[in-house]
Amino acid sequence: MKLTDEHIQHIAKLARLQISDQDLKMYRDQISSILEYVETLQELNTDNVDELAYGADQINVMRSDEVKSCEPEIKQRIIDEFPNREGDLLKVQAVFEDRTE
Amino acid sequence: MDLSIITIKEIATKLKAKEISSEELVSLYLKRISEENEGINALLETSSSALSAAKHIDERRADNADLGPLAGIPIVLKDNITVQGWEATAGSRILEGYKASYNATVTNRLREAGVILLGRANCDEFAMGSSTETSHFGPTKNPWDKERVPGGSSGGSAAAISAGFAPMALGTDTGGSIRQPAALCGVTGLKPTYGRVSRYGLIAMASSLDQIGPLTHTVEDAAMIMQVIEGRDQNDATSIELSQTSIPELIKTDVKGLKIGIPKEYFVDGMNQEVEEIVMRAIKEFEAAGAELVEVSLPHTKYALATYYIIMPCEVSSNLGRFDGIRYGYSSSAEDLISTYERTRGEGFGPEAKRRIMLGAYSLSAGYYDQYYRKALKVRQLIKNDFDQVFKDVDLIIGPTTPTTAWKIGEKFNDPLTMYLSDIYTIAANLAAIPALSVPCGLSNGLPIGLQLMAKPFNEDTLYQAGMFYQSITDWHQQSPG
Numbered sequence: 001m002k003l004t005d006e007h008i009q010h011i012a013k014l015a016r017l018q019i020s021d022q023d024l025k026m027y028r029d030q031i032s033s034i035l036e037y038v039e040t041l042q043e044l045n046t047d048n049v050d051e052l053a054y055g056a057d058q059i060n061v062m063r064s065d066e067v068k069s070c071e072p073e074i075k076q077r078i079i080d081e082f083p084n085r086e087g088d089l090l091k092v093q094a095v096f097e098d099r100t101e
Numbered sequence: 102m103d104l105s106i107i108t109i110k111e112i113a114t115k116l117k118a119k120e121i122s123s124e125e126l127v128s129l130y131l132k133r134i135s136e137e138n139e140g141i142n143a144l145l146e147t148s149s150s151a152l153s154a155a156k157h158i159d160e161r162r163a164d165n166a167d168l169g170p171l172a173g174i175p176i177v178l179k180d181n182i183t184v185q186g187w188e189a190t191a192g193s194r195i196l197e198g199y200k201a202s203y204n205a206t207v208t209n210r211l212r213e214a215g216v217i218l219l220g221r222a223n224c225d226e227f228a229m230g231s232s233t234e235t236s237h238f239g240p241t242k243n244p245w246d247k248e249r250v251p252g253g254s255s256g257g258s259a260a261a262i263s264a265g266f267a268p269m270a271l272g273t274d275t276g277g278s279i280r281q282p283a284a285l286c287g288v289t290g291l292k293p294t295y296g297r298v299s300r301y302g303l304i305a306m307a308s309s310l311d312q313i314g315p316l317t318h319t320v321e322d323a324a325m326i327m328q329v330i331e332g333r334d335q336n337d338a339t340s341i342e343l344s345q346t347s348i349p350e351l352i353k354t355d356v357k358g359l360k361i362g363i364p365k366e367y368f369v370d371g372m373n374q375e376v377e378e379i380v381m382r383a384i385k386e387f388e389a390a391g392a393e394l395v396e397v398s399l400p401h402t403k404y405a406l407a408t409y410y411i412i413m414p415c416e417v418s419s420n421l422g423r424f425d426g427i428r429y430g431y432s433s434s435a436e437d438l439i440s441t442y443e444r445t446r447g448e449g450f451g452p453e454a455k456r457r458i459m460l461g462a463y464s465l466s467a468g469y470y471d472q473y474y475r476k477a478l479k480v481r482q483l484i485k486n487d488f489d490q491v492f493k494d495v496d497l498i499i500g501p502t503t504p505t506t507a508w509k510i511g512e513k514f515n516d517p518l519t520m521y522l523s524d525i526y527t528i529a530a531n532l533a534a535i536p537a538l539s540v541p542c543g544l545s546n547g548l549p550i551g552l553q554l555m556a557k558p559f560n561e562d563t564l565y566q567a568g569m570f571y572q573s574i575t576d577w578h579q580q581s582p583g
Contacts, residue, residue, distance in 0.1 A: 008459070015418060015462040016425070016439065017455055018447030026452075030517055031460055037518060038407040041476050044483065051478035052485055054309050054339075055295035055534025056558075061338040077185075077202035083432035092427055093438040 001035040003028050104133055105265030105581035109322040112268055113170045116162070123155035123162075123173030127217055130175055134220070134266045141242045143251075143260035145180055146188065147220035154217050161215075171329060172215025177267045179258050180221045181228055181304040182313065184208050191304045192226040192236035192254075195424045195431045195449030205302020206337065207271060207313055207330045214329045219267050223257030226451045227421065228273055228306045230254050231281055231523045234514050235453045242510070243286060245548055245582040249507040252282030252523075258316045259286040263582060269326055270316040275307050276409050277502075277527025279314045280539035284502035284551025287541045287580060289568070290316045291323045292527075294558045295534035296341040298327075299334030307416035308339075310409075310531045318578050320540060320568030324349040327561065347562050354570040357391030359563075362495035366402035367526060373505050376550055379543035380501045383552045386574060387499070387567070395495055399487040404480050405529040406521060411464050411477035412532070417454075418461025424449065456517065485533040492557045497567055501526055502539040502551030530555050538564040541577040549580075 008028045012019045019027060084091040102121075115121045131147060138144050148154075158173040178184060181191040183201035185208075190196040204212070211218065225235040233241040233256025243251040244264040251260040255272025259282035262270055272279040274292035283290025291314045298313045305311060315326040324347055333342040363384065368377060388394050426432035426445030433444040450458070464473035491498060503523055513520045530537035535558055542552035552571070556563045572578050 007463075011459045011463050011466070012443075014466060015458045016422075016442040016446055017450070017458060018440075018443040019455070020447075023452075027456060027459065030456060031463070033518060034410060034456075034460060034521075035463075038411050038473070038477075040407050041404060041411070041480050042472075044401075044404065044480060046476065046479035046483070049479040049482050051475055052482035053478055056339065056341060058296075058339070058341070063335070074203050077200070078429075081199060081202065081429040083426060083429070090428060093434075093441060095438060097437075 001032060001039065003032045003035070103581070104129060105263070106318055106579050107268060108319050109171065109174055109268050109317065109325055110319070112174050116173050123158045123217065124152060126173070127151050127155040127175050127219065130219065130267055137264060138266065140247060141244055141260055141264055142223055142239050143241050143257045143264060143266055144177060145190070145221045145223050145238055145257070148187070148218055151175065151217050151219050158215050158217070169214045169329070170325060173217065174269065175217040175219035175267050176211060176269045176271065177220045177222045177258060177261045178208070178218065178270070179224050179255050179272045181224060181273060182207060182271055183302040183304070184218055187221060189304065190237070191228065192224045192238065193450065193454065194237040195446070197237065197431060199430045203302065206299040206334045208302060210330050216329070222255070222261055222270060225254035225256070226454050227304070227417070228254040228275055228278055229417070229453050229457055231277070231520050232513065233257060233282070234510065235451055237451060240510055243507045245287065246507065249509055249548070250285070252285035252507065254278040255316065256282045259283050259288055259290065262286070262288040262316050262318065265581070268317065269322060271313055272316050273303060273311055273313050274531065275310045276413060276531055277524040279316060280502050280527050280537060280551065280553060281524060283316055283539045285507040285549060287549030287577070288316055288318060289320055289323055289541070289578060290314065290539045291327070291561070291564070292530060292537045293327065293331065293561060294536040296339055297331050297343070297536070297559065297561070299337040299340045301334055301336035305420040307413040308420065309416060310413060319572055320538065320565055321349050324352065324565045343559070347565060349565070352562065352565045352569055354566060354573050356387055356567055356570045359387070359392040359497065359567065360395055360495040361387055361392050362395050362397035362491055362498045364397055364399045364402065364498060364500060366399055367500040375545035376501050376504065376506070379545060379550050380552055383542035383571070384499055386571060390570065390574070397491045397495060397498065399491060399529070401480065401484045401487050402529065405484055405532060406525055408477045408480045408484060408532060409528045410460070410521060411473050412481060414457040414461035415465050415474050416461070418458045418465065421450070421454065421458055453517070481532050484529055488529070488533045488535055496556070496563055498555040500553055502553040506545050506548035506550060526553055534558060536561050536564055538568050540568050540571055541580065542575070543577060544580065
């Protein structure tokens with residue numbers, strides 16, 4: 001499957017990756033050749049085959065619905081890793097902009 | 102005491118007999134690391150509390166405390182396994198400087214067993230690679246020839262064992278990343294059955310494929326580590342309650358009557374002659390000792406790589422979505438939130454990580470999901486069926502671990518597909534969720550070659566039996582570089 005520059009730009013947008021114009025061509029060609037390689041799977045008839053998403057046999061491993069809180073030291077270490085914070089609160093850029101037209 | 106080949110078992114005997122103290126032992130390893138790591142770059146950091154931890158074990162031993170066989174012995178951990186307070190980078194710029202807030206379950210279990218956590222081992226970025234060349238912190242060199250790769254992604258772990266920086270290491274294996282570097286560095290490596298070892302605290306790459314496992318000089322050593330780290334963990338719902346655990350001392354190294362399958366698809370025209378000869382020579386040792394060799398077929402072998410290179414990038418694109426510069430790690434601000442994500446991830450991830458994220462995003466996107474991801478999941482079932490079928494007739498499957506010996510640094514780096522082909526023998530075991538072991542079985546032009554054994558799910562015992570037998574009649578595992 002030969003991808004175009006637009007394909008790569010679209011995928012990069014979906015994956016939230018900034019790709020420079022110089023690298024665009026490199027990724028386009030490399031990803032295209034990998035996609036071409038994986039096309040071989042189309043040779044196989046899998047009409048009556050189940051999907052295997054997961055290695056082991058377990059289904060729905062449950063635990064009781066009890067609150068298990070985080071140790072305060074761990075919580076503090078996590079907070080200390082925030083790149084931007086105000087007190088113990090994580091600071092982020094606006095998700096929604098306030099537009100008045 | 103030859104640090105480059107001494108085993109955990111031998112060290113444990115010396116420690117128990119008080120021939121050496123843990124503090125002396127750890128000092129010896131630290132000295133060797135300080136002299137030789139710069140030329141190899143196996144380790145990113147050694148722990149400043151290793152010596153005091155060793156001293157503490159010595160004090161407990163002097164008090165006749167009940168210490169397990171691994172107590173006082175150092176280990177290095179691949180840098181995608183968290184140790185609280187240590188940097189955990191997974192070989193990536195996007196986690197450079199990030200300090201882990203908690204211990205992985207395997208870390209806790211090792212600590213409880215008295216193991217000395219010695220340092221962090223280099224790896225391909227987010228465990229993506231077969232050569233340790235994608236690490237943001239520079240490639241690791243193969244101790245057998247420093248112009249060559251050690252393999253990957255657990256190249257630092259394998260090189261550390263081979264260079265005598267530690268007698269044990271933990272690596273991770275998603276498509277061969279323990280076994281392949283073990284083979285290229287002449288050491289022993291085990292990928293456990295999926296679910297045998299908890300992944301809590303492992304920086305995730307592909308959640309249905311990842312497993313943590315040991316790298317050592319011997320199979321017996323690997324079994325000793327497994328005893329400590331394996332088993333159900335409440336924090337990992339995919340970890341399995343084991344019905345039994347292996348006791349290394351009780352494993353019989355007799356292979357008489359064992360049925361060993363040789364897949365015809367693994368020995369094809371055009372394969373590397375030396376690898377073929379050396380691996381066949383190793384296989385014949387089992388026959389000479391009374392094992393029965395059977396030709397078997399794994400018909401979907403040639404589709405395993407393609408299946409992996411769809412499923413794994415899909416899971417990667419999901420797992421690496423958390424690295425966005427918001428809660429931890431590298432953060433590169435831009436005008437708005439989406440641009441911050443794009444810039445952080447564009448600058449923080451290396452090319453291989455970006456390639457795989459994009460492959461995954463594409464394969465999961467609308468219009469392509471059925472054709473790629475769902476199709477690959479179906480072929481995965483076919484691959485697993487192949488193994489289930491063969492294991493009705495044989496106890497083990499045997500073959501080469503890798504198609505070649507170690508190649509030169511830079512040789513395959515710019516051709517991803519050629520790089521991926523180095524995993525052709527290892528990948529199926531991850532897809533089928535079966536355990537697999539690589540042991541050194543020879544040298545070609547001075548470079549190590551690995552023999553791979555695979556067994557039914559949760560049959561690590563059979564791997565230990567066969568591996569320990571092989572190491573009782575050969576000495577490839579006692580060879581060291583230089």
